[in-house]
Amino acid sequence: MVSGGVIRSPEIAYELIRSQQADFVFVGRSLIADSEWVNKAREGQAEDIRPCIMCNNCIENSFKGVATDCTVNPWVGRERLHCPSTSNSKNTRVVIVGSGPAGMQAALSCQRLGLQATLLEKEAELGGMLNIAAIPPFKQRIALLRDYLIKRLKENRVEIILNKYCNAEELKSIPSDYLVVATGSKALLPRIDGWDDKFCWSLRDILNRKIELQNKRVVIIGGGRSGCELADFLLINRNRITIVEAREILAAGMEKKNRRDMMDRLQNGGVIKKTSSQAVQIKPGQVEIENQNGTPEILAADYIVMAAGFIPDNELYLSNQEQGKPVYLIGDAYGIGGIKQALLQGEMLAQSIARISCKE
Numbered sequence: 533m534v535s536g537g538v539i540r541s542p543e544i545a546y547e548l549i550r551s552q553q554a555d556f557v558f559v560g561r562s563l564i565a566d567s568e569w570v571n572k573a574r575e576g577q578a579e580d581i582r583p584c585i586m587c588n589n590c591i592e593n594s595f596k597g598v599a600t601d602c603t604v605n606p607w608v609g610r611e612r613l614h615c616p617s618t619s620n621s622k623n624t625r626v627v628i629v630g631s632g633p634a635g636m637q638a639a640l641s642c643q644r645l646g647l648q649a650t651l652l653e654k655e656a657e658l659g660g661m662l663n664i665a666a667i668p669p670f671k672q673r674i675a676l677l678r679d680y681l682i683k684r685l686k687e688n689r690v691e692i693i694l695n696k697y698c699n700a701e702e703l704k705s706i707p708s709d710y711l712v713v714a715t716g717s718k719a720l721l722p723r724i725d726g727w728d729d730k731f732c733w734s735l736r737d738i739l740n741r742k743i744e745l746q747n748k749r750v751v752i753i754g755g756g757r758s759g760c761e762l763a764d765f766l767l768i769n770r771n772r773i774t775i776v777e778a779r780e781i782l783a784a785g786m787e788k789k790n791r792r793d794m795m796d797r798l799q800n801g802g803v804i805k806k807t808s809s810q811a812v813q814i815k816p817g818q819v820e821i822e823n824q825n826g827t828p829e830i831l832a833a834d835y836i837v838m839a840a841g842f843i844p845d846n847e848l849y850l851s852n853q854e855q856g857k858p859v860y861l862i863g864d865a866y867g868i869g870g871i872k873q874a875l876l877q878g879e880m881l882a883q884s885i886a887r888i889s890c891k892e
């Protein structure tokens with residue numbers, strides 16, 4: 533008997549065999565995320581396995597007929613570009629601002645390639661947006677990815693400075709040969725008449741539980757992936773939710789299978805979908821929307837949450853152009869691209885810096 537499917541941890545694989553529910557266990561996606569899965573499991577190093585987050589990007593690629601790559605493993609499909617660890621005798625110092633996946637991966641890759649990396653973060657904890665992305669239902673595996681990256685940073689003795697807000701002035705006092713800006717994104721906040729902080733909140737505030745909504749009528753403005761995940765999260769506390777989305781469908785760019793599962797949950801939770809519609813005015817207790825034909829409608833709402841998406845936060849990059857040293861921009865701060873893009877750019881940039889600094 534061979535068993536498999538969503539077996540992600542060696543403990544579960546072992547338990548299946550120990551309890552004689554299976555003679556063999558197979559792993560699929562987990563081997564894409566970490567080709568050393570089996571060896572690490574055998575050697576009792578389960579916590580060193582790079583976790584698959586079950587995003588299904590790899591499966592979607594094969595349905596599309598394009599080469600496989602992996603959200604959490606930047607070397608999949610680029611194995612020949614993978615540079616092993618090297619030592620750089622020139623003590624090249626790379627300062628990286630922002631500890632989301634882009635900054636953490638850049639720091640790890642720099643350290644592996646013999647560069648001295650320093651990671652600066654304005655918050656008290658590492659992880660950036662991964663800390664929020666892991667909160668909605670079925671997203672907890674993102675926290676495993678965050679913890680894996682943090683563990684690797686500590687094992688590799690990357691210098692980490694938390695609670696350090698960086699502006700151009702501040703960075704002048706920190707010696708570095710290269711500066712990497714990985715400051716992520718800012719929430720897109722379209723101006724809507726009547727916005728009032730007493731009952732209007734942002735996605736980030738709600739997921740961070742700055743306010744606990746229970747059994748309330750909530751209108752979410754923005755039905756992209758994160759707006760829909762927010763609805764999924766708010767359903768836990770029996771809130772009655774309406775999503776207003778300008779496009780024709782919700783979570784348009786999301787991977788198909790995960791999207792279908794989430795849409796089923798929203799449907800079962802009674803979420804009302806107002807697609808091809810825009811919020812035009814907010815008043816206490818209501819939101820006025822208009823559909824594509826200009827037909828108005830009033831939605832009752834105790835709370836309104838803005839989830840209209842994110843835009844790159846590249847101010848630090850722009851304000852550092854005059855410092856006379858190379859400055860690079862990666863991750864969402866370069867262009868909103870998600871975890872895959874952030875990790876890949878972190879790795880590729882470190883390789884470029886290692887190559888340039890060797891030639892100098």
Ligand SMILES: Cc1cc2nc3c(=O)[nH]c(=O)nc-3n(C[C@H](O)[C@H](O)[C@H](O)COP(=O)(O)OP(=O)(O)OC[C@H]3O[C@@H](n4cnc5c(N)ncnc54)[C@H](O)[C@@H]3O)c2cc1C
Nearest residue numbers: 630631632633634654660661665698715716863864870871
């Ligand atoms: C609810 C939700 C769910 C998501 N789910 C997914 C998903 O399933 N898959 C996916 O691919 N993506 C997902 N994302 C998006 C993903 O989290 C981001 O694309 C990714 O984290 C971007 O990484 P980054 O390193 O570029 O920036 P961020 O993760 O945003 O990190 C930027 C860091 O820079 C720090 N910083 C900013 N300015 C300064 C400064 N001046 N000084 C010092 N530090 C600074 C910030 O505090 C932050 O820690 C989700 C996002 C949300 C909100």
Ligand code: SF4
Nearest residue numbers: 584585588590602603
């Ligand atoms: S692409 Fe996503 S689902 Fe596929 S192996 Fe990588 S993390 Fe797992």
